[in-house]
Amino acid sequence: MGSLRGKPRRRDGFYDNPYSRFGQLNYEMWRAIRLVVDTGIHDFGWSRARAIDFFKQNSAENDHDIDVEIDRYIMTPGYALAYKVGQLKIAELRTRAEQKLGDEFDIRPFHDVVLGAGAVPLDVLERRVNEWIDAQSISEN
Known part of the structure; x- marks a missing residue:
């Protein structure tokens, strides 16, 4: 990762x-x-x-x-x-979260989601982050 x-x-x-x-x-x-x-x-x-x-x-x-x-x-x-690919994927996921959550984005829970996944394939990590973004979006409304 x-x-x-x-x-x-x-x-x-x-x-x-x-x-x-x-x-x-x-x-x-x-x-x-x-x-x-x-x-x-x-x-x-x-x-x-x-x-x-x-x-x-x-x-x-x-x-x-x-x-x-x-x-x-x-x-x-x-x-x-592998390090660089992981870095690029995490940066992509962070940008996506920042764009979708706007001012509600907080780096600490984002890190919790990424680190809480453990050593997982990047597609699994992406799915977890997307689910987290969706959950944050729902709780905002």
Whole structure:
């Protein structure tokens, strides 16, 4: 599943100083590098050494962490992609909830619905969130 902390928004009170913003951007870059490396290894035939070099050239991570990450991607194709797909789906569901609920949208119950689902396929998560949106809409009327 995706990461709820992957894209908190400034309007939610996150990243209100340069240090937290830098951390957020660093994490986004880490995710992007992971996607390139995973694809490079499994679709373009990159060697382990080439993947390590790419990671080193594009991040500030230490050698040990890079080695561990590369080995993980070699062993589990698509691993990095799963995080991004989950992040995008959660962002889509949040946008849908915000649009349908308007001013009544509250991030805390939304998080409860998403996290309360546990590790479920994204179509199941989407159904749960849609049911929650419908229930919120009914209770508003």
